Amino acid sequence: MMKAWIPIFVILPLAGAFLIPIISRYFSRFGRILAPLIMLILTGLGIMFFFREEPVLIYHIGGWKLYKGIPVGIQFVVDGLGVLMLAVINLVGFLAAFYSISYLSKYTGEKYFFALFCLMVAGMNGVVITGDLFNLFVFLEIAVIASYALVAFGIEKEELEASFKYQVLGGVASLFVLLGIAIIYWQTGTLNIADVAMLLRESDSSQVLVFVQILLIAGFGLKAAMIPFHAWLPDAHSSAPSPISAMLSGVLIKAVGVYAIMRLFFNMFTMNYEISMLITVIGTVSMVGGVLLAVGQWDLKRLLAYHSISQMGYVVLGIGMGMVILSVDGNRAVAALAIFGGLYHMVNHAVFKGLLFLNAGAIEYKTGTRMLRELGGLSENMPLTASTSLSASMAISGIPPFNGFFSKLIIIMAAVQGRFYLMALLAVIVSIITLASFMKVHRYAFSGVPRFKNKKLFGEAPFTMALPMVVLALLCLGLSLLVIPSVRNIFLTPAVDALINTLNYAKPILEL
């Protein structure tokens, strides 16, 4: 029965994006009610899907079933990995939408903000659940075009410049992806991911496939801001309104970048050693480079944006190590551990980086600046922001009771067991530099001499901004429970299985 609910993830936000600008003409607060409500419903639905009756749920759009074993229509597919992404996207989306209610008092055009927000969520949900390559491209474009507009939402000099940079690089990346998809269609004559996967295992046209894989790594790598392609991310993520920064850093680069790489390279292509090694090296370079660029920043949101590159490097490193071990037929338990670490860190990163951007937004909302040298003593003015920010900082730099510690520990353990000693060493060093960088943030922003004496003017953030921060701070602690095996088996193990057993995705779709 749950199959029939799958298209809701796309229909509901799309309908919201359509209705909000129209009804807001007559009832101006419609957007701020409808958008968080839609996200709350989708969050509940996403969590419900963890307890689905079959491992892979398939919805045939328009009722176009298989014809003689060949998929003719487009399928929406929800498997272990998809449901994990859906839950994270909609949960962070709900909290960001709720946070925006007060935050948007600084801006005009509230209805357009919430309409674009819904459109972006519809695109990301679509990327995650679609089973068709061209459909994936279409949803990807929906998500990123909405995000271009949202980055430029402030229409000041910096926002416009950042948005233009983001659009040019994003447009080139989309065309690389499209070129890759076109060549896949040329070679195989089908666009269905499952069908392509089976056909590629029968035929042998490896020369062309290497070219396609490089194109797709470049395209999705640009979307995920891995290091040779990272130039747009610090500008775009620091210029956007803070709830949108939280969505971009917390969710968008995962849904349209890393998720697409995982889905296509595990479940569609046959793995080979060189490409897997390339992905691992890109992850390692991002991890080290991102943190080195972050240390010298004095703009709080810019610093957080560089840390996003570094933390996504951890995720790609975990995934890449799993691919390398699988491609040489190594120990599958170690590969599972590496992939588990990568996915776990991805979930954790969505939570703590979302929280850090919301904290930065609260500081900017109250004080009007985000330059660290102009701040000081804020823990007296904003005790809640200071304490939630402290828990997120400890999570991102890997201090024990918080979730970031466990995921980093698992990635490092997997690296040692898989004999990637250099990567393990670099991961430890990067974690220490991250800690130093966040100690700087707390030293300059929250402790020290209070600069803002008037407590009435510079007090705590309003309720709608404080609640999402508290929820995310509790999640920073609560997600540590995912290391306990019985909890892990519900939430993360199905996702790891979906990636490790590469044909588990294709077989139910083709009814083999």
Add this chain to the structure above:
Amino acid sequence: MILYILCFILFLVGLYGVITRRNVIKIVLGICIMEYSMNLLLVLIGYVEGGIAPIVVKGVEDTNFVDPLPQAMVLTVIVIGLATTAMLLAIAIRVYKKHGTFDIREIKNLKG
């Protein structure tokens, strides 16, 4: 085969324009050229030597049809291209109003 290679060269021409040009509008045009080369490539992939339009009516079943799927894809890509180009040009006009120039060397408030 020569047609496919020409298509790919057109793609690279657009990419070259995006990378080397300094004028904001010329960068947008470079992206448009890349997009058109992709549309051409998609249509070429679906082309069959001596094929006819894939409209099934009585009497013409089982003839040599061209592949209709890439044509549907091209239509979608054109629509998406319209959205991206409109968005790019809207931002370019705003950039010109704020900065007073189309030269990207002079639009550099963000760095580091």
